Amino acid sequence: MRYIALFIVLMLIWLLFTFSLDAGNLIVGAVCAAISAAIFGGYYPRGSRMFFHPHRYFWAVIYLFIFLWECIKANFDVAYRVLHPGLPIKPGIVKVKLNVKGEMARTMLANSITMTPGTITIDIIDDYIYIHWIYVSSHDAELYSKKICGRFEKYIRRIFE
DSSP: OHHHHHHHHHHHHHHHHHOOOOHHHHHHHHHHHHHHHHHHGGGSOSOGGGGGOHHHHHHHHHHHHHHHHHHHHHHHHHHHHHHSTTOOOBOEEEEEEOOOOSHHHHHHHHHHHHHSTTEEEEEEETTEEEEEESBOOOSOHHHHHHHHHHHHHHHHHHHHO
């Protein structure tokens, strides 16, 4: 089942990139998708049936825009801190309780945090994620958890759970 799911996903990506239904194009895409699925299908996540639910793709697109907006805001924040003569940084490592379950959801959250300027995911241990943050504004765990992960977790949960 994982091989078939990966083949379908790869074929859809091929069609989106080439935007052509020409017979030759479909054959090349099918061959490439089949070879890739045969090689990498074992790494495709279990429970891949969840990828066939259309609402997950809707939330993934929404998440993309939320993520881009958060990145833009974080870029301006980091630029301000770097260019400010007083260099207003207060770096620290914070421990945040995870509200998402599943390996893929946690990986996506960790990668999203790392790709957002000013934060780097250090480790995930049990139900906690350790993050290096450029400006620890509070020692209230709930406040910085909401500030770093809040919007990401909400949409990642809708995609993966």
